[in-house]
Amino acid sequence: MMVNSYNRNKYNFISIIVFTVLAVFLLPNVQAQNEFEATGAADIEAIEEHGQEKGFNAGETIIEHVVDAYSWHILTYKNKHVAVYLPVIIIDKEGFHVFSSKHFHHGEASYMGYAICQEGAMKGKLIKVAGDGTRDTNASFLDISITKNVLALFVSIILMLWMFIAAAKGYRKRGEGAPKGIARILEPLILFVRDDVARPALGDRSDKFLPYLLTVFFFIFLNNLLGLIPIFPGGANLTGNIAVTLVLAVLTFIITNINGTKHYWKDIVNTPGVPWWLKIPLPLMPVVELVGVFTKPIVLMIRLFANITAGHIIGLGFICLIFIFGQMNVGLGYGVSVVSVFFYIFMGILELLVAFIQAFVFTLLSAIYIGMATENPHAHSNEIK
């Protein structure tokens, strides 16, 4: 999918934004790097303490860092965990249960009949355990705990509300004058979304959908950036969590189909421009079109999730290399660390680009999907193919 009206100027603009952001984040990234090493080192110590026979498992360590968790682990120092223990909220037949995730002892213990599943399809999720320690599969309960990602979500939402309401206040105060303060940073991005994402795809209908597109863009962009900060309260892989991208994709799906015109639905049932035999005895094209309605948001969901998670995994992979080699030989570990840190910084810079690009792509595709669904059949001025 391409919007032809994109020209070189816009790419210039993107690169300016990206490199500005990059410059701002480079320093914290490097500092955070050390933090990461500390965490990693702590993890390896912890693992060694727990069982000498169990070596360093890079895959497990990486996944642990990428997925959601009930407590926000910061570091382990001399066998002491430093973590933010988040509240577990469970609704079951007996009502609400709220307790601290500290009671799980990092997954080792069960509390009030609940435990964190350690393996299988439900790994990492809460399960009901029976008295003998086996899983009680019949139990039905709803787990709405404030997990690491939920807390990150709240943090990012508060940050966004603060940023944009402050900007709006500035605009109200200054009227039509030039923007100042935070609005000065946000305005080019807002204009970018409005003029280069919404308007080419939606035309005169863009005003109606701009609030959604802007919110999605800044939500994804901000969380992508926060995800790159390895220390609390950043570092949660929020936009790389499939539940989050699922909700975003579902919202785009709902908005697209609620606002779909008669023309849009007619084109799905009776696809124009294909031979009749693809429609009449066997409704092949309508089925393909209908599948397309669902694949579009699914693709949105997977693209964002996979891109962000992959970035985190690669970054963590470089760090894990240090400990894999460090287990063989301490000197080798130090040697590799130089290379690893270099690559980690390189990946961090790349991820800053990805953070913007993925936010842009998600917003652009959402705008294009909505634009296609709400298109006026008589105005074929849209250049979207």
Added chain:
Amino acid sequence: MELVNPGIGLIFWMLLSFSILLVLLAKFAWKPILNMLSKREEKITRALNEANEAREQMKQLTANNERLLAQAKDERDAILNEARKMRDKMYEDAKIKAQEEGQRIIADAKESINIEKQKAITDIKNLIAELSIEMAEDIVKSELSDKDKHTRYVNARVEEMKLN
């Protein structure tokens, strides 16, 4: 599997808080910001249009001024021409008049000279007549008294007459 197994809790919180975020931002941030942005754009467009209009007006004004100046120049030239013409005419007129006057004066003078001449001639004639009569008287008297004397007298008179 953990990676692609969406947590119900996170979906719930995400849906709830993202919706709240969307509503709050739409109402308290996007609306005023976008409004102000489009207002500012309108203002800039308006200002540009106004500047263009002002430039156009300036152009018209300058053209007007130039036209007026040209007109004034023309008018001035016309007035000057007129004045020049008038002057020339007056000069001509005055010349003609003066000539006429001169001629008239000359004519008058001639006439009065003629009259005076006539008068003088008449006077002379009268004088001659008188003198002639006196002479005749005298001659007659002398003639009557002394022949020599008479002759002398007449000769003397004639001499006198010649002097006249």
